[in-house]
Structures are given as structure tokens and as C-alpha cells.
Amino acid sequence: MRERPPGSGSPADGRKSRGGLVVGLIALVVLLALPVLGLAEPNPPEGYVAIPKETGGMPWWGWPLVLLVVCFVLGIVAVLGGVGGGVLFVPIVGGFFPFHLDFVRGAGLLVALAGALAAGPGLLRSGMANLRLAMPLALIASAAAIVGAMMGLALPTNVVQTALGLTILGIVVLMWMAKKSEFPEVRQADRLSTALHINGIYFDAGSRQEIDWKVHRTPQGLLMFIAIGIMAGMFGLGAGWANVPVLNLLMGAPLKVSVATSKFMLSIVDTSAAWVYINQGAVLAMITVPSLIGIMLGSLVGVRLLKVAKASMVRKIVIIMLTLAGSRALLKGLGIWN
Amino acid sequence: METEKKSYTTEEQLVYADWLDRGMKLGFVMLVVSFLLYVFGVMTPHVPVDELPNYWHLSAAEYAAATGAPHGWGWLAHALQGDYANFIGIAVLSLVTILCYLIILPILLRRKDTPFVVIAVLEVLVLVLAASGILAAGH
Numbered sequence: 001m002r003e004r005p006p007g008s009g010s011p012a013d014g015r016k017s018r019g020g021l022v023v024g025l026i027a028l029v030v031l032l033a034l035p036v037l038g039l040a041e042p043n044p045p046e047g048y049v050a051i052p053k054e055t056g057g058m059p060w061w062g063w064p065l066v067l068l069v070v071c072f073v074l075g076i077v078a079v080l081g082g083v084g085g086g087v088l089f090v091p092i093v094g095g096f097f098p099f100h101l102d103f104v105r106g107a108g109l110l111v112a113l114a115g116a117l118a119a120g121p122g123l124l125r126s127g128m129a130n131l132r133l134a135m136p137l138a139l140i141a142s143a144a145a146i147v148g149a150m151m152g153l154a155l156p157t158n159v160v161q162t163a164l165g166l167t168i169l170g171i172v173v174l175m176w177m178a179k180k181s182e183f184p185e186v187r188q189a190d191r192l193s194t195a196l197h198i199n200g201i202y203f204d205a206g207s208r209q210e211i212d213w214k215v216h217r218t219p220q221g222l223l224m225f226i227a228i229g230i231m232a233g234m235f236g237l238g239a240g241w242a243n244v245p246v247l248n249l250l251m252g253a254p255l256k257v258s259v260a261t262s263k264f265m266l267s268i269v270d271t272s273a274a275w276v277y278i279n280q281g282a283v284l285a286m287i288t289v290p291s292l293i294g295i296m297l298g299s300l301v302g303v304r305l306l307k308v309a310k311a312s313m314v315r316k317i318v319i320i321m322l323t324l325a326g327s328r329a330l331l332k333g334l335g336i337w338n
Numbered sequence: 339m340e341t342e343k344k345s346y347t348t349e350e351q352l353v354y355a356d357w358l359d360r361g362m363k364l365g366f367v368m369l370v371v372s373f374l375l376y377v378f379g380v381m382t383p384h385v386p387v388d389e390l391p392n393y394w395h396l397s398a399a400e401y402a403a404a405t406g407a408p409h410g411w412g413w414l415a416h417a418l419q420g421d422y423a424n425f426i427g428i429a430v431l432s433l434v435t436i437l438c439y440l441i442i443l444p445i446l447l448r449r450k451d452t453p454f455v456v457i458a459v460l461e462v463l464v465l466v467l468a469a470s471g472i473l474a475a476g477h
């Protein structure tokens with residue numbers, strides 16, 4: 001491991017990224033102000049028959065506005081936790097917002113996708129996400145996600161919710177009991193990963209060291225990603241909650257590489273599942289777009305925090321988030337907390 | 339400094355990142371602009387925004403039946419309506435990964451990295467299949 005000279009970031013890069021963020025925040029403020037200013041006047045289409053309103057006292061723009069703010073926060077914590085925003089988005093929005101679960105699941109996949117797209121370029125350029133590690137696993141998972149999405153749209157919702165809760169809580173237990181996960185010991189790379197040249201080096205800003213890494217148990221990892229892909233599509237979620245443990249605990253990739261590669265992989269895996277939902281009409285712009293905007297802006301902030309965040313802290317965030325999301329899904333699936 | 343940065347990545351990874359960045363930004367801008375046009379009422383929506391609370395609690399199938407919402411790529415025929423104009427940006431975000439794979443293919447071919455050429459081609463086929471709307475599901 002070698003020391004790396006400090007000050008690698010260019011001031012121009014920083015100004016550019018801050019500029020982009022400012023533009024995004026201005027867009028956010030404009031969006032928030034529109035309904036308040038009364039500028040959004042709807043025009044009913046011809047032949048359209050309105051039915052009585054059931055807004056429960058909330059104006060039509062109220063829920064989308066709350067959704068935007070909630071998703072901005074979710075975008076930040078999702079990047080730090082290495083999970084798709086969808087894993088938090090679906091139980092929270094599905095549980096506390098008045099939208100049907102079909103639209104929440106469709107939006108959840110697009111939320112996870114958008115967060116991954118926003119974070120992906122930075123993670124790839126920094127070397128924390130690894131394309132060679134992601135590509136074989138994403139191929140398996142994205143194909144399985146199509147099957148999962150079709151199954152998820154056919155199964156009863158409470159069955160899907162219960163299975164999701166149990167799965168996430170199982171992963172929490174696995175991560176909680178694991179003793180080595182920040183820099184797992186991989187004595188020898190397996191044949192498959194050696195043949196595919198799946199290895200890398202990245203600069204760890206926390207320890208200020210270059211970390212060489214390789215992986216083992218690649219065939220087992222590929223098998224696991226079949227299950228992950230099916231579950232991702234079935235539950236209408238991102239798959240970071242499962243990607244990270246498999247990459248880190250099973251295959252032995254360092255935690256930060258696992259978190260970053262997992263986040264990037266969501267941009268591939270969730271694309272295939274999202275298209276199934278889009279094509280089934282399970283996407284509503286008024287729910288999806290505020291969610292996407294919120295999550296993408298939050299992800300841009302999260303990526304900057306990830307570069308300096310300590311791996312142990314990231315692990316704790318992952319465990320806390322998964323515990324909350326898993327408990328919520330399980331209780332809802334069992335009809336205890338609806 | 340640039341050389342030092344690139345030492346942590348491969349050529350195809352940087353190219354992929356650049357195109358992912360472009361596609362993400364394009365899709366994001368289109369999404370924001372179309373959403374502004376939608377909520378401003380510049381583009382007449384298929385379902386008026388103040389009527390949406392009456393429908394967003396319905397399932398996708400019930401919503402389609404109640405509002406005449408299109409399925410599959412049928413939204414393209416409604417792309418000039420405020421709510422479905424947003425689908426252009428959503429489609430860009432959902433297609434950018436396919437573009438990235440196609441862009442790095444020549445790099446992988448030039449390096450004769452056969453396993454990853456096969457993986458990239460298969461991934462494109464999987465994503466195109468998903469996007470095609472050929473696959474049907476539902477209750």
C-alpha cells in the first residue's frame with residue numbers, strides 16, 4: 001500500500017459540481033414555489049369526466065411536495081448505505097403516502113435507478129466502483145430481475161411484503177454477526193475472477209492508503225445474484241441491500257468497493273425491472289418525477305460524503321436502515337402495521 | 339494529476355462513466371423541464387393535476403381503465419400531453435445504460451477482451467428485451 005499525495009481534486013471540478021448542485025437546488029425551489037404561487041392551472045382534456053375529489057384536506061400538490069423533500073433525504077442516506085433508494089422508498093412511501101402500491105413500486109425502481117445514475121459516474125471515475133466486477137454480476141441479476149418483476153406483479157402484495165421483510169432482516173443478522181467486512185481477507189482469487197481479471201486498486205481517503213483487492217467465490221456470487229435479481233424485480237426495490245453483503249461478505253471485496261459497485265450495479269439491474277413496470281402502466285409522473293428529482297439531488301450530496309466517510313460508519317448506517325425497512329415491510333405484510 | 343486519477347480505473351470504465359454522466363444529466367434536465375411544463379399547465383395533461391388525488395390510490399390497471407392511460411410504448415402517442423411528456427426523460431434515464439454498453443463495446447473488441455465483449459452484448463440484449471414491452475405481466 002502506498003501513500004498518495006494530498007490535493008488530488010481540482011478546484012475547477014469542485015466549482016463545476018457545486019454549480020450543478022446550485023442549479024438543481026434552484027430547480028427544486030422553483031418546483032416548490034409553483035403551486036404556492038398558483039401558477040399550475042390544470043386544463044382538463046376533452047371528453048374527460050372528473051369524479052369527486054377525495055384529497056383529505058391536502059391540496060393536490062401537497063403530497064408530491066412532501067415526497068420531494070423525503071426523497072432528497074433518502075438520496076443522501078441511500079448512497080452512504082450502499083442501497084438503492086427504493087428499498088427505503090417503497091416501505092416508507094407505500095406506508096405513509098396515499099398512493100397505490102403499484103405506482104409506489106414503479107417509482108421505487110426508478111428512484112433506485114436515478115440514485116444509481118447520479119452516483120455512478122463519480123464512483124466509476126474514483127475507482128471505488130469497478131466495472132469488471134459489476135458487469136458479470138449485473139448481467140445475471142438484470143436478466144433475473146425481469147423474471148422477478150413479472151412474478152412480483154402477479155403475486156399478492158402481502159405475500160411479497162412479508163417475504164421482503166424476512167429477507168432484509170435475515171441480511172441484517174448476517175451483517176451484524178460478521179466480524180471482518182471492511183477489508184475482508186482474500187488469500188487467493190478464484191479461477192473465474194482470475195480469468196476475468198476481476199481485481200483492482202483504489203485510494204481510501206479515510207486511511208489515506210491505496211488498497212489492492214481481489215475476490216473469491218465468484219461462481220457462488222453469480223448464483224446469489226440470480227436470487228438477488230429476482231427479489232429486486234419482485235419487490236420493486238433496488239438491490240443494494242443484498243448486493244453489499246454478497247460482494248463484501250461472500251466474495252471478499254472491500255466494503256467501500258462493495259458499496260460503490262453495488263450502487264453502480266443498480267443502474268443496470270433496476271433498468272431491466274423498471275422497464276417491466278413502465279410497460280405495465282405502473283408509473284405515474286406526479287409520483288415518480290418529484291421522487292426522482294429528490295433522490296438524484298440527494299445522491300449528489302451523498303457521493304461527496306461517501307468519499308470521506310469511514311467504512312465502519314457506513315456499515316452501521318446500512319444495518320440501521322435495513323432493520324427499519326425490513327421491520328416495516330414485515331409488519332405491513334403480516335397486517336400488523338398497515 | 340489526471341494520470342494519477344486514471345491509474346485507479348480502466349479506459350472503458352472512464353468512457354462508460356462519461357457517457358453515463360451525459361445521459362444522466364440529459365435525462366434529468368428533460369425530466370425537470372417537462373415536469374415544469376406539466377405543473378405550469380403549459381402542456382395539457384391527460385389527467386388534470388387537481389384530479390390526480392382521485393386516481394393515484396387506484397391500481398395501475400384500474401387507473402388505466404378510469405383515465406384511458408396508455409400501456410407499453412403507447413405513451414409516445416401522448417408525449418405532447420403534460421403528464422406523458424415526463425416519460426421522455428424517464429425513457430432517457432432508462433436507456434442510457436444500453437448506450438453506455440454499446441459505447442464501450444469497440445474498446446473491449448479492440449483489446450480482444452472476448453469474455454467481456456460477450457457479457458456486454460448479452461447485457462444489451464437483456465435490456466432491449468425488457469424495454470421492448472414484449473414481456474407481459476400482471477394480476
